[in-house]
Structure formats: C-alpha cells, structure tokens
Amino acid sequence: MAINQGPDTQRIREDWSLRGKHWDQRADEVSKFADRFNAPLIGAAGISAGHHVLDMATGAGEPMMTVASLVGPSGSVLATDLVPEMLEGARRRVQASGLENVAFRVNDMCELPDADGSFDRAICRFGLMFVSDPVKAASEARRVLKPGGQVAYLVWGPRADTTMFEVFAEAADEIWGLDDPLIDLETMCRLGGKGTMEGILRDAGFDVVDERELRFDSKMPGELEFWHAQIDMSFGPKMDAATPDEQARAREVVRDKFQKYLKDGAYHMTAHVRIGAATKT
C-alpha cells in the first residue's frame, strides 16, 4: 500500500535528541493523563501478567511504566528508543519507582537486534509515524514475536480532529512558519488515515489484523494553562533557540488560539487516535 514518504531517520534522530530534556522535565506531569491512551493500547495488545513485552519508541516512559507494573515480576519490559536522550526520563522514572523488570536499549525499531520469537507482546505509542518505512518496522515486530504474539501501535488520527494540533499548527505558523523542520505536525499525523494502519500490518505479513478508531472529548478547567507542557514537548528546541521575549510571545499566541475553545469555564477539546493491532499466527 502507498503511504506518505517518511522522514529521514538521521533528521529524526537529531530532532528527538534535542527533545529528551523537555520530555524528561514534563514526564511526571503528563503521565497523569496517560491512561486514556494506555488502556486501549494495552487492551489491544492483550498484555497480562507474566508477559515479556517489547516497547518501541519508549520516550520518557509511558506506556512502558504502566505495562511494567501490569506484567509484574514474572514478566518484563524491554524499553527501546532511537535516541538515548529520550530514554533518560524513562530511566530516571523507573529508578524512582522501584520497578525491577525493565531493561533499556537504544535501537531503530526497523532493525531489531533480537532473535526471532523473543517476545510475547510488542507495543508502540505515538512512535511509528516517525519511521521512514513503517512496513519494515512492523515486519521486524512480527519477526521478534512468538507465534500467537500480538503487536499494537497507537498513532494520531488526522490533524484536524485533534484540537491541540490545530491550535499548535495555527500558532506555530504565526510564530515560526510551518515549513520549519522542527515544527513537523504533518509527520505526527501521517499514519492517521482510515485503513492506513491495517494496510501497514497486512503488508508486514500479519493476517489477523484489527484497526480501531478512538475519539475523545475532554474538558480542561478554564483556569489551568495546561498547554505549557505540550509547548515544551512539541516546540522545546525552537523555544531553546528563542529569546525570553520570543518565548513569552509564543506562549501568549498559543493561549490566545485556545480561547475559542473556552466555553462555560472549560476548554473543550477533541482528540482522534487510531490503534493498529495484529497477531502472529
């Protein structure tokens, strides 16, 4: 199947290495909102106690930490990411949590160094869209799963369906211009079309495949400036390069763009994510 040409891996590596510290700083704060995405992903992968799980594109640690608790001491999680900087927050959080069933490794999910049939389950939350060849990544996941093993990927739906992206696209365009390579919202949503995940999984050799659509409506309290964490995680490298005045203006532009979603004392937000899941028969 045809999917948009993916980003260059070296550019992605450079980009995410600049974001590690921002994700680490915000990881504990955003983990409070992780469950709405984690629960359906973990459910679609059929993860339970005792499973040995590969987490791809772990970033600062969710859903990996939740999965490590779920599989318990008889199970394990191998937390992997393309860049060491993104794993720093995850390492810190695992150490603080006392979890002892997590190991870490830096690798590209398109080239897994594991033997065939190494894992019961494989998962990836918000990572596959950054991969130049998602079919290759899914083929690798299939190879390292045991027979009967399951994989599940969570990706963003089309940009217009998620309020945060619409606001950020408008704001970033006003502040920096959307053609800046560090403002890459197109890549973020590139696998969000209906049927895209199903096609990738079938092309990767899976014959038992399921694609689900999940839409969320949420209300954030009007007095809460909830967007600062997302600004840092999305635009951290741009903010680092900006002067304090430019940074303040960027935060002001984002706040102003959110105002049209404020009704009856709350920000009304929507989000659309898709899950592609498959079983190795």
Ligand SMILES: C[S@@+](CC[C@H](N)C(=O)[O-])C[C@H]1O[C@@H](n2cnc3c(N)ncnc32)[C@H](O)[C@@H]1O
């Ligand atoms: C949006 S973050 C997601 C992190 C975490 N899974 C979460 O949901 O919060 C995307 C992550 O994908 C990683 N990544 C990008 N390309 C990758 C690849 N080819 N292999 C493994 N990880 C990759 C990045 O380094 C980054 O940590």
